[in-house]
Amino acid sequence: MSYQINEELLRFRPKMAQDKVIFNDFNLWYGEKHALIDINIAVKSNIVTAFMGPSGCGKSSLLRGINRMNDIIPVARSTGEVLIDGKNIMGSGINVYDLRKRVGMVFQRPNPFPMSIYDNIAYAPLLHDVAEEEELDKIVENSLRGAALWDEVKDRLDDSAFSLSGGQQQRLCIARALSINPDIILMDEPCSALDPIATIKIEALMRELKEKYTVVLVTHNLQQAARVSEMTAFMYIGEIIEFGATRDIFENPREELTEKYITGRFG
């Protein structure tokens, strides 16, 4: 499988040339079901990469391969390699908890803990002994700023997370993921439970986040993929059909399936 990189993009984003996450012959099964078939792609750093495709194509499974959240599903097993910064995270000596400190995740429906806003953000830093109590305030503030939520909640950090609106809760979850300074942020259809205005805010946030982080986004919303990502993978029934610069995928798809999906001629 080959893909083209937009030369223009390369000029303005020299960091982008690095491969942050590489899948080598990665296969995943849920019991008998072959959910991901021979995945071979590289996710570049400091851009937004989108995985898109119809339901059941495996995009979420692929996303979860990056932080090994598939491990918690008893019937899941995989073969192949997943390299992050050149190191295979599927190897036997890997501490999966450290991995998840470096790879943050935001879920489809906002899932803040039943605690205060402050405690939600402080949870991971405290757990991993990352900071002293005094530094915690700073971490909470920085994380909330990073998620563009600070101004809205700075006066009510002790309120319950559930007192926030849906869009705010999702940004809280993003802040929580930022609290331990990951390199990579995974977003599994983060806007699907949100209203259009909240969606716009989060999409704007994604564009800011890629300055410091590598963002991988799963979405079923074509327009969203087109709006926010630099590279897109189109998946269908467990396989990557096409992967390349978003512009190319959308304006000049090479595969017929891709074209059908983009023009909406899918059943």
Added chain:
Amino acid sequence: MMKLESLIEKALFLSASFSALIVFLITFFLIREGVPALSLNFLTGLEWRPGQEFFGTLPTIIGTLWVVIGAVFIALLIGVPTSIYLSEFAPFWVRNIIKSSVEVIVGIPSVVIGFFGLMILVPFIRNTIGGRGESILAGWIVLAIMILPNLISLTEDSLRAVPKSYREASLALGATQWQTITKVIVPAASSGIRAAIVLGVGRAIGETMAVLMVIGNPETPWIPTSILDMTRTLTSTIAIEFSYAEWGSPHQHALFAIGVVLFLLVTALNFVATFVIRRNKN
């Protein structure tokens, strides 16, 4: 970190198996102490005179059956209609009040209910109907009070579990609410109700204090012939006599043998009930 995790898992598993351990120990020790006294004569003998080493439990067993069956019957008589009302007719707030009121009864200690029976029911029976007052009848009422809450709770759950579509179909065919209840809903809930009955019987057999205080416990029990007769139950026999049964004596073994009988009966009943519930789910 992984090692700690698997250690924790093992420790938790041990905790969970503790219940199993207890049941094993109970079975083991009960059987060890009780088996020496178990014999055909034990179960069918008519005379219980520990002083002369007669350990026939037939009167006690029949007494227990009398008390339990009557109590369950009364509890059903009151409980099933109440459940029907709760499930089919009661407005939301009424249902809450009734359910709370009934459920708190579970919290009333059995001694207090026995005390109530002793002070109110026994004299009442003695004065208005006859006999000593301490009677199977008193046992019925007291025991029915104790098993009522669980019976209502389980029965109501079964009734509510019947799909709404059954009711709608029946009503659409012109049946009245009562006809729908008797011909459609209750039959559909029957396995759940049966399980509730079995569990109620189990609870009734195992109940000690409340029954003990009102049924009279004659020194030498006889096979009861009327509901005004005094009698003993398996549970009351153990409670009354354990303190003066010498350790290691046949008397003590006999009491433990009664315990074995109780244990087997109740466990078998619970097993049947669970089986019935599980079969209904499939």
Added chain:
Amino acid sequence: MNPVSREKIMKRLLLIAVALSLIILPVILIWVGYNGSGIISIEFLTSRPRLFEYGGIYPQIMGSVYLVSLCTLFGAPLGIASAIYLAEYAPDNRITQSVRFFTETLAGMPSIVIGLFGLEFLVFYLQLKTSLLAGAISLSFMMLPWTIRASEEAIKTVPQEYRAASLALGATKWQTIVNVVIPAAMPGILTGVLLGVGKAVGETAVVWLTAGSGLEAFVPRSLSSPTGSLPMYIYLLATQAHTVEGVQRAYGASLVLLIMFLGVSVSALMARNYYLRRLGN
């Protein structure tokens, strides 16, 4: 009789049954309250029985308090730990099914049988003698299945999403359980524990066989001394008191017992609400 009029009659009969169900609780409560309130006084609550039928019920109150507290100390952590295992770790296999089966069996065990077991195993075999300790441990056997049931239920109700979020932040399974799942399940767990406590407070048969005959007129001095308890004392007074004063004391003790039980239930509700508020619901 046509169906419509039958329906009317049946509805009336239903209501009679409902009325009967409804009056049980108030009748008993009022009966105990009315007869027992007369004797309640500071002296009654803080002095010892004299000549069995006179005096106060202080040792019995303390006996019950000690028994139940100790029983909770044994039973609650064990029950919660078992529930955690069953809800979070147990694979769906025969071993787990057997564990559940035995827990259910224990739940259905008649109290007198548990008393017999306590007598045989704890009092004689382990030589604990008729004592506070033997009584408390036996009570914990009774409490265990209820705590397990309620706690497991509460843990299972915690949304899966919380666990996923915690794991995705790099927490281990146990860290997730301790820091997120258990706190979130606290209302249900507390209710379960306090339910077990409520049952233990009123339990007579078990303590009769393992903790003391009820004639003890002193507060237990150590774990190995026999102890009285409110339920035992009520039983003895109810069946053997010869005087009006004796019977009155039975009412008084019953009232105190009911109030203790009420106190436990109310604390359960309050604790539940506290945790519900803290969880932001």
